[in-house]
Amino acid sequence: MQSAVILANNLSKEFITTKKSSGLRGAVKNLFKPEKTVKRAVDHVSFEITKGEIVGYIGPNGAGKSTTIKMMCGILNPTGGNVLINGMSPVNQRQKIVMDLGVVFGQRSQLYWDLPLGESFELLRRIYLVDRAKYEANLAELDRILNVHEFIDTPVRQLSLGQRMRGDLAAAMLHSPSVLFLDEPTIGLDVDVKYAIRKFIKEINEKYQTTVILTTHDLDDIQALCKRIIIINDGIIVSDSPLEELIEQELGHRLLIVELSAGDFHVTHPKAEITPLGSNRLQLKFRKDEISAAALISDISAQYQIRDLQIKEADINDVIRQIYARSKAACL
Ligand SMILES: Nc1ncnc2c1ncn2[C@@H]1O[C@H](COP(=O)(O)OP(=O)(O)OP(=O)(O)O)[C@@H](O)[C@H]1O
Ligand SMILES: [Mg+2]
Known part of the structure; x- marks a missing residue:
């Protein structure tokens, strides 16, 4: 039996926000008696993902997908339950775990905005302690699919969305992580770039057995890449099954x-x-x-x-x- 690469156990996240009342009276009330509301963004989520799986993690806007991913990569602390990646906790072993993780948030670049793309890569090489020979080999391999050399000397702020996304994907894979979290990596991209990104995900998964969790609203991405999909709605997992089975059951x-x-x-x-x-x-x-x-x-x-x-x-x-x-x- 394959051992779990990702193991989420009753993972939960509550956000407490303060309701803002308007006007002077409201401002005074906010100051002395703020009205708090609790949003349970992720509610007792459990799943097990094994090495080499590409899992689609989908759900409507506000369902809790990004919040789950942020907890899995240690950006957010859970308010309940826990998650282990390769047996490590993103909360307690963050330094160690990042070496195993690649993360891309389509909505927000992880690259250094003012630096040329190549310099961002070089910085990441040093942060992740990748030796030069391995880095050169990885970059050549990533470039073969993503063609990042075309704009490697351009500052990230001047890149188009598609170029930036290709840069972000290459950056996430420079240190050869075994787990890749992709949160809407194809958002706003044209069909050619989408295709290149799908090809990239497929190739690294086949070649290195990289485990991938993919959130997207583009169901063609899901159909092209994922054998299994987990559906979350309002913080709760409503379905976790092979895509084929789901289609068969529903239709x-x-x-x-x-x-x-x-x-x-x-x-x-x-x-x-x-x-x-x-x-x-x-x-x-x-x-x-x-x-x-x-x-x-x-x-x-x-x-x-x-x-x-x-x-x-x-x-x-x-x-x-x-x-x-x-x-x-x-x-x-
Ligand atoms: N920092 C925060 N503070 C308060 N509420 C938050 C915070 N982050 C997320 N939420 C709330 O948690 C819920 C889940 O948000 P999340 O970003 O995980 O959704 P999502 O499934 O990624 O949606 P989308 O498809 O729109 O990206 C939403 O109701 C959101 O408003
Ligand atoms: Mg999101």
Whole structure:
């Protein structure tokens, strides 16, 4: 059995904020009797992630994803429970743990704003005590996928978003960490850069067995990269399962669209729900566990001439929307 690289056990975070009342009376009240509110951003979250997994950690805005990641990399202290990364606590063994971690926050660069990208890398090399030969080799390898040499002499503040994100990813991997936390690494990027970043994540995972936790609102990223997804809503984990299983559970059916040669037809099938889609086109909704697409096509083509056909795969956006809606209703 694989041992856990990340082990979260009832991990919780409460934020206490002061409600601000307006006006002079409000200011006096704020001063002497501030009204406190407690926000439970992460609520008894538990999971186990093994070496080499790429796990999608998804949920609606404000669900608690970034807060979880910040606790996992030691930026925030939990108010309850704990998390261990490679058996170490991000709170008590922060110095040691950072050597094993790479972190990218798409919303905020970790790079030195005023320095050329290459100088940021050099500083990180010294901070992480990476010897020069290893650094050169790592940088060459990262450059092969991310093409950072194109703007390595440009100050970070002058980089475009896509260039900056590629720089941030390279910076996070310079010290060859075994665990990578990516919090919205493709936010606001064009399709080419997104593709490069997905390729990068896939390659480092395959080559070095890097364990990756990825948060994103782009479900194409999830579909391209993650076999397992954990869904959090309002601080609570509402689902943790292989992506395929989740799609299967939520959408037990598939769709076959057929276009028949012109003619008078009245198609029926005991294992498919049939809806006409305009002239000569039909939608057949069927359950994969009741009949295969091949058998259905063969049954239809035995009676009618099929001119064209299309099997519609489950749309992950529909699946996730369904789960968010259900977990939101459960919270109300
Ligand atoms: N420093 C803070 N002080 C008070 N509340 C906070 C703080 N950080 C986060 N929160 C609150 O905790 C909740 C979870 O926030 P978090 O940033 O983890 O969400 P998220 O899932 O990353 O959302 P998004 O998809 O928008 O990035 C939100 O209600 C947020 O307002
Ligand atoms: Mg976030």
